Amino acid sequence: MAEIGEPAWRSRQLSEAIYHQHLTKTSEITTLSKTLRRKLTDEGWEVGRPEIVQVFRSTDGTERYLVQGGDGLTVETVWMPEGDEGETDDGGDAEANDDEAVRHQRATLCVSSQVGCPTNCAFCLTAKLGFQRDLTAGEIAGQVVAVLDRHGVEVGRDRVNLVFMGMGEPFLNYDNFMAAVRLLVREVGLSAQRMTVSTSGIVPGIERFAQELAEFRPRLAISLNAPNDELRSELMPINRKWPIAAVVDAARQVRLRPHERITFEYVLLGGVNDRVEDAAQVARLLRKTGLPVKVNLITWNSGPGIGYSQPQPEAVEAFRQRLVDAEIPAYVRNSRGRDIYAACGQLKRTVEG
Ligand code: SAH
Numbered sequence: 381m382a383e384i385g386e387p388a389w390r391s392r393q394l395s396e397a398i399y400h401q402h403l404t405k406t407s408e409i410t411t412l413s414k415t416l417r418r419k420l421t422d423e424g425w426e427v428g429r430p431e432i433v434q435v436f437r438s439t440d441g442t443e444r445y446l447v448q449g450g451d452g453l454t455v456e457t458v459w460m461p462e463g464d465e466g467e468t469d470d471g472g473d474a475e476a477n478d479d480e481a482v483r484h485q486r487a488t489l490c491v492s493s494q495v496g497c498p499t500n501c502a503f504c505l506t507a508k509l510g511f512q513r514d515l516t517a518g519e520i521a522g523q524v525v526a527v528l529d530r531h532g533v534e535v536g537r538d539r540v541n542l543v544f545m546g547m548g549e550p551f552l553n554y555d556n557f558m559a560a561v562r563l564l565v566r567e568v569g570l571s572a573q574r575m576t577v578s579t580s581g582i583v584p585g586i587e588r589f590a591q592e593l594a595e596f597r598p599r600l601a602i603s604l605n606a607p608n609d610e611l612r613s614e615l616m617p618i619n620r621k622w623p624i625a626a627v628v629d630a631a632r633q634v635r636l637r638p639h640e641r642i643t644f645e646y647v648l649l650g651g652v653n654d655r656v657e658d659a660a661q662v663a664r665l666l667r668k669t670g671l672p673v674k675v676n677l678i679t680w681n682s683g684p685g686i687g688y689s690q691p692q693p694e695a696v697e698a699f700r701q702r703l704v705d706a707e708i709p710a711y712v713r714n715s716r717g718r719d720i721y722a723a724c725g726q727l728k729r730t731v732e733g
Contacts, residue, residue, distance in 0.1 A: 384425070402529055429525065430447045430448060432447055432457075432526055433447070434446040436722065438718075438719050440717060442461070442717030442722050444717060447522075447523050453513065454495075455523070460716045460717070487541075491524060491543065492547040494547060494549060496509035496512040499552075499616065501580065502616070508686075509547075516556055517557075520544075520557060521567075535568060540570070542564070542570065543601075544576070545576070558596070561575065572595060572597055580602075583627060599640060599643070601642070601643035602631060606619075611653060641671075641672040642673050646677050648678065649680045649688045649689070656698050658699070659703055666708055675703055676713050677699060678724050679712070680725070
């Protein structure tokens with residue numbers, strides 16, 4: 381508004397229209413005069429929203445969306461009803477024993493931050509797309525708004541967790557990612573404590589993140605995926621730039637909330653990083669950090685053209701048990717929506733499956 385010579389307070393009218401009246405076109409915003417709407421359009425400003433152009437529905441209730449931005453490029457967003465089995469361990473869920481409670485929704489929304497991804501992890505399907513472009517703050521927040529509207533979610537009544545674990549590396553699009561978080565907190569009314577951002581270990585990003593105000597700081601998850609630098613560099617080329625110790629040092633700068641833990645994600649690849657010795661090494665590494673941590677184990681999800689295999693169920697359990705024996709909380713995350721290519725590492729803007 382300021383840029384087109386209007387008083388800055390008019391931006392409130394805009395955010396009211398977009399985030400509270402749920403309007404999706406400049407022409408619909410009747411709180412602004414016709415003249416002003418025309419002026420906005422003439423000067424090249426467009427009020428819009430990323431559009432859900434395709435929906436894939438899994439047998440487990442998960443929905444995967446192709447969401448399209450203004451330039452026609454699409455990213456993927458995933459809706460997991462009933463949550464994703466505990467990303468946010470907030471406990472104390474009210475018993476669903478009255479009619480009112482039954483209507484409350486509980487879900488986890490997995491949000492993308494870039495079109496494609498530049499980090500090129502060997503086991504991830506999104507990597508095959510390469511990097512196309514960053515999403516804007518509006519496109520990141522817009523995915524959330526579009527999906528919440530689709531499901532008639534009422535923020536405050538329904539419990540929705542956000543995980544920034546879709547396509548892309550949020551900390552390589554830091555400013556837009558954080559601007560989106562602020563929009564979602566201030567305008568949509570979501571709590572940053574119910575958001576988790578996952579990074580492959582972008583050290584300058586983690587350092588900036590550590591400086592954010594608690595009100596606007598999601599929880600932090602780090603994709604570890606290997607017990608040592610040698611294997612991690614093989615699986616995640618980004619490790620050559622920022623090895624494990626540098627990532628951990630940066631993570632140490634985050635001032636955690638009471639009871640908050642840093643999550644380490646670990647994709648189990650059959651015969652590659654899933655031995656009990658690997659678990660023991662992970663346990664040593666994490667204990668040495670002195671940080672409050674937990675580990676989310678993800679069994680590898682397949683994708684065309686990626687030469688890994690799923691771990692044996694016994695190996696997964698033995699791995700988890702070894703961590704728990706070392707007093708590291710470890711959980712096996714059940715993959716949702718594998719049948720529609722909506723699970724971790726499967727987002728690739730295709731119609732496969
Ligand atoms: N770029 C960020 C955000 C994506 S989060 C990051 O790497 O953390 C996606 C998570 O899924 C990461 O933990 C990643 O390691 C994991 N992942 C990638 N490919 C996978 C696959 N094929 N199966 C299971 N998990 C996978």
